Amino acid sequence: MSNPEHHPAGAAPTPLGGSEPALEMRGIVKRFGDYTALDRVDFELAQGEVHALLGENGAGKTTLMNVATGIIDADAGTIAVGGREARIRSPRDATRLGIGMVHQHFRLVRNFTVAENVHLGLGGVGRLVSRRELERRTAEWSERFGFDVDPSARVAELSVGQLQRVAIMRALVRGANILVLDEPTAVLTPQAASQLFSIIRGMVAEGRTVVFISHKLDEVIEIADRISVLRGGARIATLPKEECTTVSLARLMVGHEMKEVRPRPREHQGDPLLVAQGLRTGEADRRGALKDVDVAVLGGEILGVAGVSGNGQAELAQVLTGMLKPAAGTVRVGDRELGGAGARAFGKAGVGHVPEDLRIGLSLEQTIEMNAVMKVVEQPPVRRGPFLVRSAIRPYARELLERGGLAALEVTRRAGTLSGGQAQRLVIQRELRAGNRALVAVHPSRGLDVAATQAVHEALLDARSHGAGVLLVSEDLDELFELSDRIAVMYEGRIAATLERAAFDREQVGLLMGGGGR
């Protein structure tokens, strides 16, 4: 097999062998413990096509491609590249066979420069490199592929779109004929996504083959030549795009038809429960820092917050829950001023918080029951003077678990043993009880399967109908459109616009997320 150095990087690769499939995977099985991630999956990739892998979270799309690129080993199955049987045991093997992958989180070393990242793992031991030489070569490649990136920039300082281009360039430099893109549009605005699509078309025009992993129906139909649908670790179908509609794909993907977004009247028009004015955070030049944000969550409503990640949504949620002290501005809960107070004060005032990262919502060192009472240790019956009333803890925890449909759990187990879905349900139930006034939920259904997502949505609607004000931060527009009464779109630390439910419009929101519109 040829070394990537031997064929000049960037030159259009010659097709390997006429009508042979570029990549052929047969009977791939992958298990994690007793969970089967891939169940005898066959997958065939034709030369020069854009092939979409469609499926829900956990359907096995990424796992399948991780097998093809040697990130993980399959438990069974065979792989052929260009018609020849191949053993892919490591990413190095995959690179040698001309298979490159751009991961969802790009797998770039944050503290390295663009040039260093592009060269990482390229070339043999002991080869001398100087910073200037690396940057010169990177600049050359960057120009040849038409990517506009600064080779000397530190990766940690790049925008998401730039990161993606660096990752694609890295794969191309290694001579990738087959390029796997894992959820490439998940973090892009619709407008940036269309730029990506033209890059993909350019690569295909040069004779490369692209695998496009996604769970978004529209874009799959837009970009792909063929579409394979995975569900529950099995391949359900492979279809040319001409035979697909969003509805038929949705049915294949979910196993039943998706619910349409339905109009919904406002049930109560409550008082403002969580109100912030003039919020600013951190250094003003940072992208995610808040710049003069005013927001008011009313009782009995769900206020959705949309935006491409890193535009201030995380900061807003943190300020509204006492996790982050604003540099300027006020936060009121009901009629109490809480700006500058810690999370404990917000909790006492009745603000619940489902955090973005589940891990921070649970103390893994402690038992489930001790986690269940996290927000009520300062209140009777759990508190009596300086003491912890241990006999009051268990009944409280049991009741909470029952509400969350987790009654079967042993409360004395450590929280670290919970699965993602169980942990999510525990945190949400706890926060719903603690947050009788307001609930701030950040990506509450991320990574959950359909049933668990449904349960989360019902819990949020339940809080709303009990008169609490819910602030829902999500990157999933479908989720926001389904649940929200209003949607605030954030861009570069500001609220670009707030739309009423009657005015929800996908294109408009997309434009606002990208800094356009209005």
Next chain:
Amino acid sequence: MNATEAALALAVLSAAPLLYAALGELLHEKLGMFNAGIEGVMLMGGVIGYMVAVDSANILLGFAVAAIAAAAFNLLVYAFPVLVMRSSQILVSFALWFIGAGLSAQLGLNYVSRPLPESIGNTSIPLLSRLPFLGNIFFRQPWPVYVAVALTLVVAFVLKRTSHGLSMRAIGEDPASAHASGIPVRAWQTFYTGIGGALMGIGGATLTLVVTGTWTSQITAGRGFVAFALVIFAGWRASGLIWGSFLFGLLLVLGPVGQAHGWSIPSSILGMAPYIFTVAVLTFRTWLELRRSGRTLAPAALGLVFVRGQR
């Protein structure tokens, strides 16, 4: 050679064990591994080097066996539990230190009062050794001092100017990305634990065979931890280790020099200097870095264990 020159030359000599040990630690940390048990590996290298040198009357052989034994010791007691069994790196570090300290004390029990058959003389570097002042301090030293500096420069060069060095640094910064780039993470980590252990062992042997010429239990007296701090002090840059170790060497000889010159400050108080200085330097350095960039210069994945095959 006047008294000042002699004292400074002694400081350079005392710096050598620290430099070896810190270089060994740097190789661990650049690849994301946190080894606070340097002391134990130094002691093992020190005692084994001393035993072999005494029994064979061959100091070079002592160094060679010390290096091999220390590498094997570090691989068995550090690399295996950390890389294969995924034990806590801090816990394993303590174990490495204690096992090394206890075992070396036992092994060397009968060598405590046995002198070395020969001593390593100073090697003068042509021309440079004739420099006024500096020549006597830096260029009339035993060869292990020069080797320490040379190895450090080699490591600095490899890390900074070769594509292999790029891979090494990537492992410490982000092992998952490094793996995805086709770098065999675990293999290099194992390899450099061995090399790093050998360097720590040579550091210990330099201490017993060259600096003190004796063996006593726990002779390193915290030098392993000073070396650990030295890596932080040098900002994880190999070249920074050289002058950093000289600075610490200077403090190490304050006590003995003070005593020899009959200074009025008691030697036990002077002896505190390297330890207090280590704490001060560590604190100051961290404060400075946090103020400047909000983070330290440590490899980002230091102390995290990479397990292949995540989804």
Next chain:
Amino acid sequence: MTRRVSLRMHDPAATAPLWMRIVTIALGLAVSAIVVGLSSSSPGIYSSMWAATFGSSLGLTQVGQLATPLILAGLAVAIGRRVGLWNVGVDGQLLMGAWAATFVAFHAGGLPGPLLVVLMMFAGLLGGAVWALLPALTRAYLSVNEVITTLMLNFVAALWLSYWTTGPWAANGAQLGSLSTRQVPAGTYLHQFSVGSVTIGLGLVIAVVAVVVAAIALRWLRLGYYATLASGEEATARYAGVSQRGAQLWGFLVSGAIGGFAGVVVELDQVHRYSSALTSNTGYIGLIIAVLAATSLLGLVPVGVLMAVVVAAGNGLRIAGISSDLVLFVTGVLLLFAGAADVAARYRLRVGAPPGAAPVDAVEPPATASPVMEVPPS
């Protein structure tokens, strides 16, 4: 379909269960015993070890004496662990606590015994806390590695002792093999109980009481709950409204104070001087005591006694050509095994079921990722 055996992360915060700890200790001691056997050519070393521990009333008395500072040192380390820190500086805190107490004794020697004892104990707590102050502050505010700072201060404390015992407080007839001052007033000696022919010092009782008090406080006060919250991720602590910085600061100061207290107790109970004989790797052995006792504070007492037996057995072997530092080897081996046992407790061995058999809930990866980027191994 073949069934494959694989490991799965089950509980990232787990520590090994009791039976696993007992097996660990047994294995560690067995390995150590073999090394000891190989290291000594003298016959009958095992009977010497027996005689130095359970085999004689002198041996039993020694075990009790050795256990006193060890239990307190274990408690000091364990309190540090409760807020997520490693206090490797117990030896230094112990010496500084004893220094402060001795200072009081030498300057207020005329006071009645019991009052002086109380004053000395307070001085010891303060001395230890002061010695932990710098590592506590630098750790809490600058994230400076507390292992290095506390360890460096051990050497400083040892040199401080050497300065005082050879300088201002030099005794006329120095004791053999150790640096010591003259004795503190005899009125401060702690009562020694006789149980048959075995003598048990009041110091041991004090050590056990200290452990019990700490265990009750951490379990029944909200304090303990918040301390544990603060021991994990900083963000989790902030989420729960707990200042990790404050918890680390206070936890470490308390840990240091207990270290200092260990110094006073052993001085009042056994040594009666400010002396290098106050500690013989006590703080380091305290590490393994805390690790083996894991989350159970009450477990410190039996583990402390066990390590006292190990030390006493080692002391019985000095004439048989065994280094007194070999106890560090035993400590290291036990640490290694204990670490492995904790890891074992975190994983579950899974025999893979045939494809398609997994319940939907199992789709989700565990909620957690410890610092270890844990993932099912391939």
